[in-house]
Amino acid sequence: MRDVLGAFRQTLTNRQTLGYALAAGGVMGSLFAYVFCSQQVFTGIYGSAIIFRLPSQPSRSVPRLLAFSTPVSSAGSACA
Numbered sequence: 001m002r003d004v005l006g007a008f009r010q011t012l013t014n015r016q017t018l019g020y021a022l023a024a025g026g027v028m029g030s031l032f033a034y035v036f037c038s039q040q041v042f043t044g045i046y047g048s049a050i051i052f053r054l055p056s057q058p059s060r061s062v063p064r065l066l067a068f069s070t071p072v073s074s075a076g077s078a079c080a
Contacts, residue, residue: 011017
């Protein structure tokens with residue numbers, strides 16, 4: 001146990017190791033912030049909330065994706 005704690009202390013007091021750990025933590029934190037906020041951004045700005053419901057129901061994914069990507073004319077019917 002004493003050796004493990006000594007190695008742990010040595011790792012934490014190394015400036016290079018601490019710098020890499022902080023950089024990796026910043027990158028991962030940025031990635032998590034993007035993933036958690038992306039639904040609100042895409043829904044609020046682009047109005048594309050349907051994309052985030054696709055993976056939850058795989059049997060309905062293809063029809064929803066096709067409905068989302070089908071162009072609609074000004075009369076409201078799908079273009080053929």
